[in-house]
Amino acid sequence: MKITVWGSRGSIASAGPETVRYGGNTACVSVESDDAICILDAGSGLRRAGLVFTGDARPIHLLLTHLHMDHIQGLGFFRPLFESGRTIHLWGPPSTTQDLRTRLTRYLSPPLFPVRIRDFGADVELHDAPVESWLADGFEIHAAALIHPGPTLGYRISAGGRSVAYLSDHEPALGGPLIRTRWISGFDLAVRADVLFHDGQYTTDEYRQRVGWGHSSVEQAVAFADLAGAARLVLFHHEPDHDDTMVDDMLEQARSARQNGSADAAREGLVIDL
Amino acid sequence: MAPSEVELILARQLADGLAVPVLLVDGRGDTVFFNEPAEVLFGRRFDEVDALPFEARTALLAPRYADGSPLTIEQLPGMRAMRERRPAHVAFHMHGLDGVLRPVEATAIPLESARGHVLGAFVVLWAQEAAARVPPGAA
Numbered sequence: 001m002k003i004t005v006w007g008s009r010g011s012i013a014s015a016g017p018e019t020v021r022y023g024g025n026t027a028c029v030s031v032e033s034d035d036a037i038c039i040l041d042a043g044s045g046l047r048r049a050g051l052v053f054t055g056d057a058r059p060i061h062l063l064l065t066h067l068h069m070d071h072i073q074g075l076g077f078f079r080p081l082f083e084s085g086r087t088i089h090l091w092g093p094p095s096t097t098q099d100l101r102t103r104l105t106r107y108l109s110p111p112l113f114p115v116r117i118r119d120f121g122a123d124v125e126l127h128d129a130p131v132e133s134w135l136a137d138g139f140e141i142h143a144a145a146l147i148h149p150g151p152t153l154g155y156r157i158s159a160g161g162r163s164v165a166y167l168s169d170h171e172p173a174l175g176g177p178l179i180r181t182r183w184i185s186g187f188d189l190a191v192r193a194d195v196l197f198h199d200g201q202y203t204t205d206e207y208r209q210r211v212g213w214g215h216s217s218v219e220q221a222v223a224f225a226d227l228a229g230a231a232r233l234v235l236f237h238h239e240p241d242h243d244d245t246m247v248d249d250m251l252e253q254a255r256s257a258r259q260n261g262s263a264d265a266a267r268e269g270l271v272i273d274l
Numbered sequence: 275m276a277p278s279e280v281e282l283i284l285a286r287q288l289a290d291g292l293a294v295p296v297l298l299v300d301g302r303g304d305t306v307f308f309n310e311p312a313e314v315l316f317g318r319r320f321d322e323v324d325a326l327p328f329e330a331r332t333a334l335l336a337p338r339y340a341d342g343s344p345l346t347i348e349q350l351p352g353m354r355a356m357r358e359r360r361p362a363h364v365a366f367h368m369h370g371l372d373g374v375l376r377p378v379e380a381t382a383i384p385l386e387s388a389r390g391h392v393l394g395a396f397v398v399l400w401a402q403e404a405a406a407r408v409p410p411g412a413a
């Protein structure tokens with residue numbers, strides 16, 4: 001399994017000299033095996049991933065956590081979508097009111113975007129992420145609903161006895177104190193994961209001002225990772241107003257707070273081989 | 275024990291902060307939580323009930339008719355709400371912490387997830403005495 005970070009930022013892209021090390025692109029992480037490519041979220045980082053995966057014959061599964069703009073904005077700029085004869089599977093959170101196509105079309109149609117889904121060259125197959133885990137070209141994928149405004153999923157991808165959990169936008173603390181595992185949102189996705197990408201957007205002080213916005217503090221991300229026994233925590237969804245030095249400081253805090261595992265902060269270009 | 279669905283987690287957090295007695299059941303009708311105001315009605319603390327197996331817990335919490343006979347599982351408000359996928363209102367009696375058998379009414383709302391699955395029910399309880407405490411004109 002090869003994991004690559006293409007976008008680590010939350011909420012809105014924030015390119016500039018002050019964010020150059022961790023990167024300004026929004027949420028996008030790829031997970032590759034010899035047989036397939038899974039891409040978690042379609043933030044602005046997806047554009048660069050598309051340049052690399054163009055012409056790659058492996059099947060692509062795009063897994064969307066939810067449809068906030070920072071997670072879908074890269075879709076229309078993903079080159080493989082314009083490769084005719086290619087099939088791309090797009091998975092997303094189900095809703096009883098409107099299907100995935102209808103909701104995505106709100107963005108992928110004029111006046112917000114010039115091209116419609118049906119006009120992409122590739123054959124795009126949309127799927128509601130099922131409740132039970134499923135197999136996608138050798139990857140076992142498990143999706144579960146998370147605490148975040150609107151229908152939102154977290155994913156766990158496993159292959160060859162290794163697993164990566166991806167909970168990009170998540171506020172488990174809204175469900176109560178992070179103590180009793182049965183009552184913690186997203187817990188089963190993260191249990192003993194080798195790598196856990198988790199929302200770590202805020203400092204503790206910032207979180208106090210933004211309870212209910214759907215994101216976590218570094219302190220909460222660490223508590224969640226320790227409870228779940230995740231080996232390597234990767235802080236994700238960096239606050240757009242945080243510069244590289246700030247993220248350095250937050251990472252330092254995470255490293256010293258972790259009790260049974262390591263901590264890292266997602267940066268564009270980060271590659272993890274599992 | 276398996277982690278709860280996110281909708282149940284949020285419902286529990288809401289119930290925990292309310293002054294009205296609330297009981298939360300999961301999709302199979304098991305009592306997964308009740309708040310402190312409900313502890314008074316049930317005559318039990320949630321933590322002691324939580325440790326019991328499903329059958330024992332259900333028997334212990336069983337609401338009764340005025341003549342003392344228990345409601346069947348199907349008659350329980352949460353079960354009705356989930357089965358009919360609409361709110362259910364049921365009146366019954368319960369023994370409280372003080373040993374007194376008192377009339378209680380319950381309204382259960384089915385919790386249906388965005389994925390279209392019935393995950394459980396949010397059951398609000400009213401004891402007659404509690405209702406009498408509401409100040410007049412405080413509508």
Ligand SMILES: [Zn+2]
Binds near residue numbers: 027068168
């Ligand atoms: Zn986001």
Ligand SMILES: [Zn+2]
Binds near residue numbers: 066
């Ligand atoms: Zn979001």
